[in-house]
Amino acid sequence: MCKLKVSDFLEHNRNWVGRILLDQKPDYFNQLCEGQQPSALLLGCSDSRVSPSKVFGVELGDLFIHRNIANVVNPTDLNFLSVLQYAVEVLKIRDIIIYGHYGCGGIRAAYENKGLGLIDNWLAPIKVVANQHQKELDLIQDENRRLDRLVELNVLAQVENIKQTSIYRAAAHAGISLRLHPWVFDMHTGLVKELQIPIQT
Template identity: 65%
Template sequence: MCKLDVDKYFANNREWVKTVLGENQDYFQEIKEGQQPKALLLGCSDSRVSPTTVLGTELGELFIHRNIANVVSHSDLNFLSVMQYAVESLEVRDIIVYGHYGCGGIKAAYENKNNGLIDNWLANIKDVIRHYNAELKAIEDEEDRLKRLVELNVLEQIANIKQTSVYRDALDKGLQIRLHAWVFDFSTGIVHDLKKKYNIIPAVH
């Protein structure tokens, strides 16, 4: 088990502040005024897939919610509240579901072993497995099968967003909410846009 190097993080923070202020003396005054994020991003809690690092975003660009395996659960009031605040208060019009290959939550759901409390959460992914069981079984290589399950999970979470009251209310008000399905591959560092890869998700729903 790695020990947390607290001094390292505080030193990094101070160095970052120095660098930022060297480029823009008003930076912190500007972000203090409020946030206007360009998108809501639902990502996985995995420590290797930090969206701000991978996508090179600045503070204030992304409104981010993370959970195990980037799941949209209709009983998860935490995410639904985040989504409502993003759409209704921050006027966000783009929502990204950001999965990643090599996801431990996806693998645990696929292996279907007893993992304790987390199995209740993984049931959301097991539903995806049941829904696409024939397609997944047709893939001979297990690694390829798990990669496809990661993609299918992202696409299913897009479908789940469409069923939320927040999304449907936004459409009723004439708002255009653009949904994006992305998958990060930490073996290459590349983020894949599933819409372009499979040409199956229109840009605007």
């Protein structure tokens, strides 16, 4: 894969606009200016290889997106909490996708527990997830499969973390049902796997 120059991005933008106009969609950009009505909020990883728009083939305006390293819901992250509140209370979004991916560098870094500086603080919740499921992870002999399982466990943990936010609780108190979708992207196949949320006993 050839590495692009920054100037290439502008050229690609001009070509993209040209294709839209060739497809006879002259009102496309005017419609975007009228406002947004996204179908879902997506919390994904910042990894450059997992772009939600590419993977899901969606148009501008279809997804309200927040991305950070390893798709973590941190109770002190006012950035994500503000996005969540705006999505639920202003945009009236009812579907929330937690979108992890196999081969996640943040997951590997958390599991290997090497000192990386500032990012160690961000990865701390993933280390907690790994510790909580250490027995299960230790039973998986293949390291890549073990890390893949931690990716899944992390996504499921973030589902539970969303449930603990004041925004989710306020919505539930108001009778608003927010549907949480734990998904994992497999770069080997290009397919997205839907995880099952464990039933709480």
